[in-house]
Amino acid sequence: MSAQHPLHIIIDGPPASGKGTQSEFIQALMGVIHISTGDALRAEVKNNTELGQRAKIYMEKGQLVPDDLIIDICLNRLRQPDCVQRGWLLDGFPRTGSQAKALSEAGLVPDLFIHIKVDDEECVRRISGRYTDPVTGIIYNLTTNPPPAEIRSRLTQRADDREEVIRDRLKSYHAQYDSVVQYFQGQFVEIDGKDGIESTSKQIGNTIIDCILRKGKV
Numbered sequence: 001m002s003a004q005h006p007l008h009i010i011i012d013g014p015p016a017s018g019k020g021t022q023s024e025f026i027q028a029l030m031g032v033i034h035i036s037t038g039d040a041l042r043a044e045v046k047n048n049t050e051l052g053q054r055a056k057i058y059m060e061k062g063q064l065v066p067d068d069l070i071i072d073i074c075l076n077r078l079r080q081p082d083c084v085q086r087g088w089l090l091d092g093f094p095r096t097g098s099q100a101k102a103l104s105e106a107g108l109v110p111d112l113f114i115h116i117k118v119d120d121e122e123c124v125r126r127i128s129g130r131y132t133d134p135v136t137g138i139i140y141n142l143t144t145n146p147p148p149a150e151i152r153s154r155l156t157q158r159a160d161d162r163e164e165v166i167r168d169r170l171k172s173y174h175a176q177y178d179s180v181v182q183y184f185q186g187q188f189v190e191i192d193g194k195d196g197i198e199s200t201s202k203q204i205g206n207t208i209i210d211c212i213l214r215k216g217k218v
């Protein structure tokens with residue numbers, strides 16, 4: 001589907017605020033192209049590319065990969081025809097002031113900057129129970145979305161989902177927050193993410209409808 005005035009959205013929040021899940025919801029609702037820099041980097045690591053080998057060192061420690069490894073890749077992806085025609089949803093970028101500046105200087109201005117607010121202890125609780133099924137790629141949570149008993153033994157945990165690494169990822173998120181958000185004052189909307197998936201989706205859906213009505217988009 002190509003839209004006349006496609007939407008451009010940045011979804012932001014600490015690790016485990018639900019950005020991935022809400023991105024699936026937004027993508028299904030609006031048909032925009034979902035770009036997750038975390039997924040893109042994990043694919044590079046899995047394929048053992050040169051970029052993957054460099055990024056892995058930072059990712060395993062819960063640190064941000066250097067700006068020069070990620071900025072051009074992300075900006076080039078946003079200029080591809082599918083993003084131009086259908087609009088985009090950026091998940092995991094920008095994460096530093098320099099990344100936000102590069103986006104803005106490239107003229108890639110979002111219609112909405114959606115910030116999902118969840119406190120740190122809730123993030124730690126959510127992430128430390130998070131496991132992936134390597135066969136299907138489905139992500140489970142041992143407390144909120146338990147896996148079937150027969151596949152439990154094959155589940156794996158992301159190296160950066162261990163508790164000590166999570167705390168570092170949260171610290172780095174908070175350290176960069178102001179320098180990123182300052183670029184998006186006019187598009188900033190805060191969503192309360194503590195009450196779970198449905199409540200968060202509902203708030204995000206309403207925000208997007210408001211934006212469409214305001215801007216006459218899509």
Ligand code: AMP
Binds near residue numbers: 038041058096169
């Ligand atoms: P995520 O799945 O979005 O939590 O990303 C996983 C990891 O990928 C992060 O902890 C960083 O090491 C790296 N990463 C993803 N996006 C970026 C970005 N925009 N800038 C720097 N590092 C990133």
